[in-house]
Amino acid sequence: MGEAWIIDGVRTPRGKGKPTGALHGLHPQELLAQTLRGLADRTGIDPALVEDVVVGNGSNSGDHSNDIARWSVLAAGWPVGVPGVTLNRFCGSGQQAFMNAAMGIGSGWQEAVVAGGVESMSRYDAAMNAPMGGGNAALHRRYPLVPQGISADLIATLEGFGRADVDAFAERSQQRAEKAMASGRFDRSLVPVVGAEGRVVLDREEHPRPGTTVESLAALAPSFLRAGAKPRDPDGRSYDEMARSVYPQVEAIDHVHHAGNSSGVVDGAASMLLASPSFSKAHGLTPRARVVSGAVAGAEPVIMLTAPGPAAEAALAKAGMQVSDIDLWEINEAFAAVPMKFARDLGVDEDRMNVNGGAIALGHPIGATGIILLQTVLDELERRDLSTGLVAMCTGGGMATATVIERI
Numbered sequence: 001m002g003e004a005w006i007i008d009g010v011r012t013p014r015g016k017g018k019p020t021g022a023l024h025g026l027h028p029q030e031l032l033a034q035t036l037r038g039l040a041d042r043t044g045i046d047p048a049l050v051e052d053v054v055v056g057n058g059s060n061s062g063d064h065s066n067d068i069a070r071w072s073v074l075a076a077g078w079p080v081g082v083p084g085v086t087l088n089r090f091c092g093s094g095q096q097a098f099m100n101a102a103m104g105i106g107s108g109w110q111e112a113v114v115a116g117g118v119e120s121m122s123r124y125d126a127a128m129n130a131p132m133g134g135g136n137a138a139l140h141r142r143y144p145l146v147p148q149g150i151s152a153d154l155i156a157t158l159e160g161f162g163r164a165d166v167d168a169f170a171e172r173s174q175q176r177a178e179k180a181m182a183s184g185r186f187d188r189s190l191v192p193v194v195g196a197e198g199r200v201v202l203d204r205e206e207h208p209r210p211g212t213t214v215e216s217l218a219a220l221a222p223s224f225l226r227a228g229a230k231p232r233d234p235d236g237r238s239y240d241e242m243a244r245s246v247y248p249q250v251e252a253i254d255h256v257h258h259a260g261n262s263s264g265v266v267d268g269a270a271s272m273l274l275a276s277p278s279f280s281k282a283h284g285l286t287p288r289a290r291v292v293s294g295a296v297a298g299a300e301p302v303i304m305l306t307a308p309g310p311a312a313e314a315a316l317a318k319a320g321m322q323v324s325d326i327d328l329w330e331i332n333e334a335f336a337a338v339p340m341k342f343a344r345d346l347g348v349d350e351d352r353m354n355v356n357g358g359a360i361a362l363g364h365p366i367g368a369t370g371i372i373l374l375q376t377v378l379d380e381l382e383r384r385d386l387s388t389g390l391v392a393m394c395t396g397g398g399m400a401t402a403t404v405i406e407r408i
Helices: 028-043 068-075 093-106 137-142 148-159 163-182 225-229 239-246 277-282 308-319 337-346 369-384
Strands: 005-011 052-056 084-087 112-120 200-202 266-275 289-298 328-331 388-395 399-407
Touching (some): 005 028, 005 277, 052 093, 084 093, 093 112, 093 266, 093 289, 093 399, 112 369, 289 308, 308 337, 328 369
Parallel strands (some): 328 388
Antiparallel strands (some): 005 266, 005 289, 289 399
């Protein structure tokens, strides 16, 4: 296997995922197209040399439908000969796009590939309300799937994470993000988003809430308490009862998650250029990092969000590395209990994990987050003059993605 090098990447700021959000008025194709143009400008690559654009997207419906990768390539004004393909591994879609691009290059089949991701959550259509599992009654009898928030509360209950614990984690995410923004730590990868009139509509993160404290978070009501108690399936069981049928050791689910300690709903896009060493040298491209290894994992789908640990362990094993060999970790903050469990299970020092905050403060544009986290960890490795980073994300359906990168 050959190496895949990371040349560079750009991303948009994350806009609030509401009709009042700064990015709501832009079609997601146009949002991703702006990062493609920004990437070509940043790297100097001729887009005609790009062999594929692999894009992650978690919705694939409405504005995001019918292979948004291809339409975004055309919206960017790139040559019609540049193809595009869209992948969906739920929240890990962008990271999966990155790993597929790396595999194409590492196998020798491709020389230069763009990996990207996009999600305009403010523009979701009714199709996004489809039940987890697609409404398959036979599958539901085998796995009584519940919403991710119920799964997150189940994890917190089993792990003994109380409301004060998850709120303290959320406060730290906000504080770290606030410090990172004030010191310009995200500036290396950001490109401002412009509207149809050419006016800048967003040039900084829109979702963070500076000044968030444990005390202010304590005033928020649990998001999944009522949803967990309402009858849901043909047998009259609630979501809580469905989850407890798989985890009978739980007498009652402690509903600790809410909007302030869960990932924010936002709009955003990101793109990265990967290339082989020979292509990079032939075209004068200076690499920033190499892709060391990647892995995916599955876990029990009712609890759903516990696979990041196994995925990270698999990626480390493939690289012949241990936890102590990783300098910085980015574990997606889908819900506070997810990275908290990850850190406990793998023995990761939380002072080296999500050091610039995470999705609780900054938001989680589903298909784009994996690419954004890879950019974030690479930028921070360079700032601190460190070497290795690992990114891991939980996904719907009880899966996870994990990638190890190393600075060159």
